[in-house]
Amino acid sequence: MSAIREEEELHREGAADFVQIEILGRTPWQLFWVRFKRDRVAFAALAFIVLLVLVAIFAGPIASAFGHPPNAQFPNKLDSFGTPTGPSSSFLFGVDQVGRDVFSRVLYGAQVSLEIALIATALSVTIGVVLGMVAGYFRGWTDTVISRLIDITLAFPILLLALGIASACSLGNGCVSGLVKPGLGTVIVAIVIINWTYIGRIIRGQVLSLREKEFIEAARAGGARSRTIIFREILPNLVAPIVVYSTLVIPQNILLEAALSYLGVGIQPPRASWGEMLAEATPIYDTAWWYFAFPGAALLLTVLAFNLLGDGVRDALDPRTTT
């Protein structure tokens, strides 16, 4: 369930809103920035994300200032039944089942989420944009193949598909003769295989309507090569939707990574991932609330921040959907 779907809906009707801004507005990016700054919520979300990035980068120093190394174990922080102890002055968020500092692990978990946000999103957007443009521009059998590929992917129960890919590649040397290594690589592949389709479909729709515009017709009549038209003429007109969808895909990717880690096929230990922490916390949620509450809250806030940012970016780019 996603905000992406919402976007798709909006664009099923008015397919080329973005394009219009781009064409009509004289300085669209200035306009964008002015509007975006006015949106205090989106601005706060951006600030939170910047803070999160800093936390991820400086996780080490912060952990050593306020906590302990993320993989250091303190069995003496467990009682004689192995039950972890809760928040205290030296363990701000309590400890987990092997006596590790939950605070530090939540900090380090931000790294995983942001890496996924960055790499998986970049890859799925790139693949989605390229294939979407190719399909929309050339139409014919190319379009048929790409569109059917999208249909097939979306016909799967997504989580089962991701789980299948991830568990297939989580063993030994990974899959595709060791090309996809277990851990972050596998998770990214599983996410990209699924998530490029959303972007691909939207971009394809945009290109379908763009290619009929006069300036494209003109370029074609002028004898420009297809590649030139796609990258020089069409792509610049897609920047706005690409930006919007990228910000909307980010939270989806973070959630999918967390879900896979939650189901035990994600990041490799001892790296901390919020999803994996939630999974470990589940059997003891009634006795160690801090173990699910802090990673869960971090995950929720991060996804929320990206969603708010995405909303803000969309509103600023496309005033018609602003309310």
Next chain:
Amino acid sequence: MKRRIAVLGLAAAALAFVAAGCGGGGSSSGVQGSSHTLTKGKKGGTITILSEGDIDHLDPGAAYYQFTYAITYVTQRPLLAYKPDSIQPTPDLAASMPTVSNGGKTVTVHIQHGIKFSPPVNREVTSADVKYAIERGFDAAVGNGYASAYFGVIQGAPTKIGNSVPNISGIATPDKYTIVFHLSKASGIFVAALQEPLTAPVPKDYAAKYDKGKSSSYGDHEVATGPYMVQNNAAGKITGYSPGKQIVLVRNPNWNPKTSWRPAYADKIVFKEGFDPTVATKQILSGQGDANGDFPPPAAQLKSITSNSSEKGQLEFTPTPGSRFVALNTQKAPFNNKYVRMAVAFILDRNAMRLTRGGPIDGKIATHFISPDFGKSGFDQAGGFGFDPFKTANNDSGDVGKAEAMLKKAGFKSGKYNGPQITQVADNTSPGSNTAAVVANSLQKIGFNVKTIPVQHSAMYTRFCGVPKNAPNICPNVGWISDFHEPQADLDANFNGKNILPANNVNWSQFNDPKINALMTKAETEINSEKRWQEWGQIDKLITSSAAAIPWIWENSPTLYSTRVTHGTELWNGGEPDVSFMSVK
């Protein structure tokens, strides 16, 4: 979601679950699951057992999981069985203990007269039914996992397994009530193995049609000989089992109490499945269920129960006949070096490892393999609690000094390991994943860089630890529960070099020491039990000292009874309640 994954124990021989220990009413070495109360039970009523997962197979020829045995042993009568308070097998279908002659190569068993199969078969059990039961264990369609290991010694037992029930010439039935086993060589464990469910009679005239084909469906139509039967219809089709939901046992009308030592108080037993352990534990405390089936109450609840004087008495502990250990791959560097392995034995923080499974209540820290549960049949001979070759001064929390001394002997001058990264394949769910994290952390203290690959429990066994060519350096989440009280069943499969198989291997250390192999081969054929236990005790000491694998816990299984239960006792091997001994108010 971690906790709710059905544990694919599929093996009495694989530690499928766990639990608590020397606290509470823990029984000492040799005493199996002490009776809940000694008052005599009351006839009638319904018992409800709550469980998390499902059984593996109803078919007594295929069942091989402790929880399943809770149903198998009260519906089926193998030749022998363990009474709840004994480690000596006792005649069940048999009229008396087997007689061993011909230097251990002939075993004769007389079975009781007048024992009848449940409806719709209704006829008397004969020795031919036992013969057929064992023979069908060698049919791949039945898929018995231990027939070859324990009954392969019978003359004429097939080594090639096909999809048909073979005729085994070494099983003779001179008359209706006598069965004679001719063995190709003496076997020290053959008599003990006669308590496996595979020896429970199966009527060929009725079952043969279900045993045809690639997969036997006898389990869906099985008949009983025990005090209870899985509810069925007039045609024999099982109606009382819905996989993953519940199993209903009712009285077997053809069971004669005079032929059995099982009191069988209750009229009906319902096993309800699919429970969350925390919720099920609460339900037992509030009387909505009568005992826990396949799961131990979670540590947090054990904590509150043991500190509550009114609830404490509802908890029983059963020692399990086995241990959990960390297997080190002895065929690959660096653990092909005995001293490096010994360094690991000294450094492992076994105290912290035990905390990942609930702390001291889960059991004693193991110092060798044969568990206290074996008592005089091996544990004492292996040195009892006194044998602890890797003792450390700090409560088993790992000793850097002693470990470094070993590494120096192995040639690491600094006392720190500085070789390449090593790999362990571990469970991807807690508590196994937590245990592995402690192992990695301990090893780091002496210079190891451990890469942990988390996989599903079943993949850990069937793809990695059990497949030598894929085996990692360390398998931190392995363990073994003995199929019966013979140390051979505890040690042979795991450490005899001849048992290293290319797939489905359980000698996870790939331990292959010619001297120890020879000692084991000799001990296998020793039919004098005192001598046999002595020999296996020595073997245990040798294996433990070699540090091929490092045992770290002898577990106890907790069973929680509701206050309705006035008389309860547990199965010998896993702590599941023995429902034929339970009675309710």
Next chain:
Amino acid sequence: MGAYIVRRVLWAILLLLVVSFITFVIFDVFPSADPAAIRAGRNATPALVHQIRINLGLNKPFYTQFWIYLKGLVEHFNLGYSYYNSESVKSEIFSRLPATISLTIGGFIVWMLIGIPVGVVSAIRPRSIFDRVLMGGSLVAISAPVYFLGLVSLFLFAKGTGQLQWFGAAGSYVPISQNVGQWFNSLILPWVTLAAAFAAFYARMTRGNLIETMNEDYIRTARAKGLREAKVISKHGLRAALTPIVTMAGMDIGLLLGGAILTEIVFNVPGVGRYAYNAITNSDLPAIQGTVLFGAFFIVFANLVVDILYAFLDPRVTYG
């Protein structure tokens, strides 16, 4: 039109075929565990494992296995038998269907009952505090992973383990045929958890659509005629704004079934989703195949229905 429908149906069938083929490839070519070894048990001999491998057909090339599977499926609607316990996958799925249907239909009702009114209320006074709080809340709900929301709701409200012991806990599900009250109580938390993100999403969409509709000319006309605002909204605005939403909801029921997996896992509801998850952890290919096909069927079927409905309702759709 007839030809269009036939084409869509054929495509849907082809889609399901491709889905099951890909599932076969993923799980059979890269299985995570060895089903024959699992089935044989820890103490089994290589000979037994070998024969079981043959019995399960695992020694055949995967395309042959797929062909056999397809034949069984088409000729007898047979989904095969679990590698793990030999039970029929079809009957296992059907026996778990009531739990999954209970969860999804209840979830759907909660989702609609919360989503649409919240959206309407927000749209009536856009930018009011009320609107902002509701929309902010809905964004939080969209951002919260099901398993976290599930844990929080269990921690707060579950009987036995929660701070306020109000509703059934994880694993308390009973079939409706057994005890209606207990059934209802056990599903309250799963319903709300499952519906939260959907409801929030639909609230936002309803709000957007309604606001857009209320700016249309005919609404202005209606107002100019002097109709009361409430009547304008209920009679003209809602009808136009909700039609696409209801259509979409039909499509999303397929997604909801997929979303039920995590909910079933967190709340230990014995449904098809949990069966699917267990199948994956056991490398039980027939069970994985069966559940993936089951999920894909609902998604493809919902899409098909919507496509065909659109063709009937919207003259602009060309049957190309």
